[in-house]
Amino acid sequence: DAKTTQPPSMDCAEGRAANLPCNHSTISGNEYVYWYRQIHSQGPQYIIHGLKNNETNEMASLIITEDRKSSTLILPHATLRDTAVYYCIVESTGANSKLTFGKGITLSVRP
Amino acid sequence: EAQVTQNPRYLITVTGKKLTVTCSQNMNHEYMSWYRQDPGLGLRQIYYSMNVEVTDKGDVPEGYKVSRKEKRNFPLILESPSPNQTSLYFCASRWDRGANVLTFGAGSRLTVL
Numbered sequence: 084d085a086k087t088t089q090p091p092s093m094d095c096a097e098g099r100a101a102n103l104p105c106n107h108s109t110i111s112g113n114e115y116v117y118w119y120r121q122i123h124s125q126g127p128q129y130i131i132h133g134l135k136n137n138e139t140n141e142m143a144s145l146i147i148t149e150d151r152k153s154s155t156l157i158l159p160h161a162t163l164r165d166t167a168v169y170y171c172i173v174e175s176t177g178a179n180s181k182l183t184f185g186k187g188i189t190l191s192v193r194p
Numbered sequence: 195e196a197q198v199t200q201n202p203r204y205l206i207t208v209t210g211k212k213l214t215v216t217c218s219q220n221m222n223h224e225y226m227s228w229y230r231q232d233p234g235l236g237l238r239q240i241y242y243s244m245n246v247e248v249t250d251k252g253d254v255p256e257g258y259k260v261s262r263k264e265k266r267n268f269p270l271i272l273e274s275p276s277p278n279q280t281s282l283y284f285c286a287s288r289w290d291r292g293a294n295v296l297t298f299g300a301g302s303r304l305t306v307l
Contacts, residue, residue: 117294126284126298174294182294184237
């Protein structure tokens with residue numbers, strides 16, 4: 084059973100913010116939200132992760148709702164190079180934990 | 195540069211001819227893993243290793259073997275490849291503790307005829 088639900092695709096204009104939603108209504112208290120992306124057929128790339136507080140790094144911001152049942156990845160100024168498949172993953176930390184990649188959301192950034 | 199290196203990047207082979215896809219990381223990571231990616235199925239984990247001499251099956255281990263004799267290397271072995279193993283393969287590594295921040299290799303595209 085998938086732990087996360089993402090729409091299959093979305094697009095945004097270059098230079099605008101891209102807001103990628105993710106639902107994870109069954110998330111447990113010790114599970115983090117991770118975001119990775121895959122550009123074309125390259126290896127997936129880590130973007131950001133969080134537990135319950137909003138997080139920001141040089142690539143993106145992660146907004147997690149107070150009940151933790153959903154989150155949004157924000158790319159503040161999307162560029163054409165941000166066109167990729169974005170994976171939202173919910174998983175606990177620890178030596179035995181593994182990341183399960185679903186189908187993700189395909190973001191298309193248009194000129 | 196911190197990286198995961200896979201070789202070969204592209205390979206065409208025939209059914210039954212043993213092959214090995216190598217994976218090496220220079221970050222001293224304890225955890226390493228192999229995934230395969232197929233259209234419509236996403237990334238599926240084949241095998242993983244918590245540390246040297248410690249390996250375990252992932253979700254789709256049939257037809258594959260792995261070994262972890264050194265910390266930096268985690269080769270994927272196809273003893274008798276079949277056409278259904280035609281796929282894009284990724285190796286990844288991370289620390290064994292803390293966040294699941296995986297570093298992936300560039301991928302190895304394998305075709306079995």
